[in-house]
Structures are given as structure tokens and as C-alpha cells.
Amino acid sequence: MSNIALLTGNQAIARGFFEAGGVVAASYPGSPTVEIMESLKEYKDMHAHWAMNEKVALEIAIGGSFAGARSLASMKHVGVNIAADPFMTFTQIRTHGGFVLVVGDDPGLSSSQNEQDSRFFAKFAHCALLEPSTPQEAKDYVGLGLSISEEYGMPVIIRLTSTLCHSRGAVLLGERTPPSIAGFTPDQARYCMLPPHANAQQHFMQERIAKLALATDSLALNTYEDTDRRDVLLVTSGLPYQFLAELDLGYSVFKLGLCYPLPIAKLKEIAAEYARVIVIEELMPFIEEQLRAAGIDASGKQFFPFTGALTTDGIRVGLVRAGILQQGTTGAGTPPPAIPRTPMLCSGCPHRPVFHILQKAKALVIGDIGCYSLGILEPFEVLKTNLSMGASLGIMQGMAMAHRTADKARAFVAVIGDGTFFHSGLSGFANITESKENITIIVLDNRTTAMTGGQPTPTTGDLGQATHAISITEVLKSFGIQDISVADQFDYSNTKNVIMGAMKRDGLSVVVVTRPCALNFDVREPHFYVDRDICISCRACIGVNCPPISMKVYEGQNKKNSYIDPNMCVGCSVCSQVCPVKAIKRSTAPEEARP
């Protein structure tokens, strides 16, 4: 048993890279693929690197591959958009060291801003697309993908979905193949992508895909489960295959591990034997459209949703719609829906006072991506746009221009975190330095990429194990920005004065707020409590919206007063600073005496 382990899809990808003699791996943290890099970092003898953004991560892996080392880049689906520029040109080059791009799609948007189907990138880039359905396959497909990459001279995309990334299954462990690294051999025709070299590669890309499509039988990636029934052939891939297997229906199934290119000739031959061909796939009809284009009378999306994660229940419903199954039975019944529980900023989160100040100031705030995206939700509802990493700066600039032209000039505020600042905020800042509009940018420097589990940023410095930190204020000064102030959010009134002052000044002003992430750096001070003899039940503290603070009827009372759960409060003091009658006080009781 000892060489079998229970691994998540993410851990299995890391293991596969290790065993296949992988050398250079890079990533930028984003759910659902964060754990790939975290697991890779546990292996010795390889480079596992958190890069500043997905483009840099991809380029690092490209460099490794150019030098003949097996390389991997991992990222969430929207990260591929950032990395698409180098990827679309890199794919033209005949690959040297095996190269896999592992992408985590997020059907259902459990932690993403869009639901794009990354499989289309494979077709777009004329490269192979592998879709594992179990952690074991996830591990195996890394080695297979690297081999395909080397043999056919193309990058290979391994596409996961959030459920597979986070689901565990048994994985057979093997030994590491020792890496062999040939080193980089200069060859301008191969590596310099300009005409005429790049022109020739257009033909190369077509040929390699055609060649791979013919070789799929020998690759053991696709399986045909022929049950002798000839009424329906189900074509599927990835986790939907496992969901389907759960129903144990007895229909023939063609399971694709290689979703691009498809073994079209073979599928045509098999499909001809069946009365109906039904494709079961999540999101867009990627497989279905390829089959139809090849003249196979396939259907699918008319029965299955184009959005959301597919499950066993979803497949059952779709097959009922397709007239293949009868309606099933259910279990304990459907109770009235329980009240929702939306995510919240943590106790002691340093973003909270900033949102509270901006809400009271009725500021027009352009949001960005990170934990602070939660400023969209009630009760703050202060962020008015949320798009993509670093987008706040350009959006605000354009909006301000349009408003001025319409004689509707006003103060604009943007918020951006330290991770996003270095990911793709720098160019937006460089662009905005000379703006004459009334623009205030608040940099929420909490010294970590908090949303994805606390990976370091260039400002982490001595709070982590880094030897040096880049100062955001110094960077911005070097851009020629004059109006920069710094504030500590836990000094509420000073932070308020600094932000309000900056909003009043014309031109660009920057406020860098400096409190570190409460969760990641485990900030914990003696808790606060409400002195209910003083509390006037005004609910000002409720507006601060910290998880420990609620209104409750204390014993022997007939009205509600504020209450702070001492087990949840981490003692940041912000609620006490907004209470108009100073009813919230810091406990002097030692930790053990907490009720």
C-alpha cells in the first residue's frame, strides 16, 4: 500500500511533474490551482517558483523548455489570458524540453470573475489538450503530456476543473526519472519568431496536429467502452465521465483523454453504428462542435447546461431531457432554503476601516481583484466595478476623462492590493502619473496574496522569510508621483483624514495603507467587549461589519445591545473607534479567562 497515496488532483499534477523529471515550474497563485505550486515546492531537485504574474510564470517555463529542461506552468483559467501573448507565439516554435501548461477552469465560478472554457485555447494555439478525470490520470497525463510535447514539438495543455483540482483519489506513486537537460542551442530560425521564420511555422503547427490526430490510438488516452447496445453512444471527458459512471447506465461510452485533436476518423466510424450520439461536457460545446463539423450527428448542449459545474444529478437531468432516462427518486426531501452565508472580511481585517471610511464618504470606488473584492458585498457595497487584475487604474482613468468631457468631473477612488500592484498594476500606475483628474488610489498593502492562502508578495519582506522587500512608496516616487501619503488603518481617524484629504486634492494622489493581513500573520491582541451600561444601541459598530459583532438581548434586558464574541475578536480596536459613546473597551482579562 505504501506506494499508493490519496492525493488531490493538484497534488497529483505536482507528483506527475516530479516523477517525469520536471525541472522548471512556475505559477501565479489563483484558485483552483494554487496547491500545484505549493506541492511542487515540497520536492527537491527542481525549481518551483511563484512568479509576479502568469505571463512571467509562463515565460520562466518557456525559458526552461528552450534550455531543454522539462517545464511546467500552472494557472487559473483567467491567468491564461494574461499569459496568452507569449503562449500564442511560443506555440509556433518546435518545443525543445517538454512543456505543459496546466489550467484550472472554474465552472460555476466558485472563486472567479468569469467562467471561460480554456479548452478553446488548445484549438486557438494548435496544441494538444489533455483532460484527466481522476487524480491518477492527472498524474499520468503530466508525463504523457511532456512526452507528446517533445515528440510532436508542441506545448500541451492539461485542463483541470475546480472539482478535480480539490478532489482526492488513490494515486500509484513511482520513482523520479532523472532529468536530462541538453542546454540551449542557438538556432535563430527555430527561436526567433519573426518573418520569414514564423511564416514557416504556420505549416508546422497544422502538420503536427494532423499527425497527432492519427496517432491517438497508440497513446492510450481515449477509451471506447463498447457495451453492444447500439441505441446511444455517449461521448464525454474529464470528471463528467466519473459522474456518468456513477449512474451505471450500460450505454457505450467513448471517453476522451485527449480532447484536441480528436480522433475524428475513428469517431466517425464508431458513430455510424449508433442511432444517436450524445456529448456530455461542461461549459461550451467544444467536443460537440468538432463532431458536428466532421459530419457526425451529435447533440448535447440542448440537454445539458452551458454554465455551472456538471454533476451526477445534472447528467441525470440532461439524460431525462434527452429521453434516455426516467425521472429518478430523491432522498430526505427538499427543505425550505437555509439563509445564505456569504463570505466576509476576517476579524481584524485591515481592509475593513478603509471600506467603512469610503462608504461614509460616499466615494465612487473602482475595485480590483483580491480579498478586498468583498467590498462589493453588503453592508459596504462600496466597490462599483470589478473586472480583472490591475484593471482599476485604467478604468478609472478612462472614466475620469469621459466625465470631464461631459462636464461631470468628480473625485474617483481606486483600491488595489500589493499582490495585484506587482501583478499588473505597475503599468497602469506608470500610465496615470501625469493625470490631471481628481484621482485617488488607495494601495492596500497587507504584505501577502491573502485570498489564495497567503503567498508572499514583493512587500512581504521580514514578515515572511524574504531577505528584502520592495517599498511601494519608493516605487511610486520613482515614477515621479509626488502626492503619496501613508496611513495605518487601525488609527481610524487619521486614516479617514488622510483619505478624505487626498480625495479633495485635484490630480493624482496615492494613499498606501500598511496594516498586514490579520489572518496570514495571525494577528491577535486582547479582545474588546461592549459595556452595555454605556451602549445606546445606535448600531454604528454593526456597520463596521466584523464577524464577532452582533446585536443581542442580554439576560434581564428587553432591548438589544451590541455584543462582541470574545472568541472571535482579535482586538484590532476599529469598532471601538467608531462607537460614538466609547462603549467598546479592551478587555484586560487574560486569554484563559475568556468566557
Add this chain to the structure above:
Amino acid sequence: MTTNILIAGVGGQGLVLATRIVGGVAFRAGLQVKTCDVIGLAQRGGMVWGSVRFGHAVHSPLIPEGQGDFLLAMEELEGLRWVSLLKAGAVVVLSRETILPNRALLEKDDYPKDVPAQLATHGLKTVCVEANSIARQLGNKRLANTVLLGALSNYLPFAPDTWLEVLRESVPSATIELNEAAFGLGRTPSL
């Protein structure tokens, strides 16, 4: 036959570790195992869940509707949320813990009353566990999940030694003895 266990809680309660431990025990016992947890935005105090499925041929890591045999609820409201995933007669191990969701803090929603009684109306067998007070008596509120695992272990076909083995490998080494004690108190409540 596949056994389906759903674990539900609030982001930050340590659900991923609990899922890993339950899955690890079934795996150690030689069964086929699939698990899943939600990770992501919901971790910031949102609703989170995990699934563990074990048996002789397990395909999906997710529990189909109406198939859940057990629900381990780390919080009362979260115990109510997933009833439609459970079989009639399923066992709910319910921690007597309430964490107000945002809209309850804002007085826009009322937190549900008498959750055990509500679960009973759906024909579920509810086992209430004072996991937090037991954990606090042991001096560390993070032991609450281990107390709950102890309670759940009474209903699953695995030896206590297997549980303890996996537990020891999964928790910080400085807390092994406390976790063993918490597991024991969950398994055999001293009345």
C-alpha cells in the same frame, strides 16, 4: 455499496483537514476513496463543505442528491443547508455551535431556531455534540473538529486505532495528545 459522508461548516473552521482525515481513515482501511472540498472565496467566513465517499467502486467525488448517509455539521445553520443531499434516515452529527452569517449580524435575516428539531422533521437521526465546550475544557478550541470526528467514528466501520493513527499523522505534533483526548471524548461522551 458506497458510503457517503458530507461535512459542512463555515470558512475557517478547518473543514479541509477534517475531510482529509475521514478520507485517510477509509483509505487506510483498504477501501476505494474519493473526497472533495470547496476551496476559494467561501473560505472567508462563507459556507464550505467537503465530501468523503468510500466503498468498493467509487467514481464521483461528489455526493449525488439524496444519497448522503452521514452529515458532519460543524455549525447548526450549515447542518440545515444540505438536507436535500441526505437519504431519509441519515445520521447528522451536529456541533452545537452557532456562527451568525453576515445577514444575521446585520439583522436582515433571523438565525434558524431549534435546528435539531428541524432536522428531526426530515426524518434524520441527529446526534448533538457540545464539541466547542469540550474543546475549550481541553484548553484549545481548535480541537472541536476532533471531538466531532470521535462522535462520527461511532457510526463508521473503522477501528479506533486506525482513526488515531491517521489523526496523529495529520495534526501538529505538539497537539497529538490533546487530539487523542478530544477524539476519545467525542467517541465516548462522559455523561
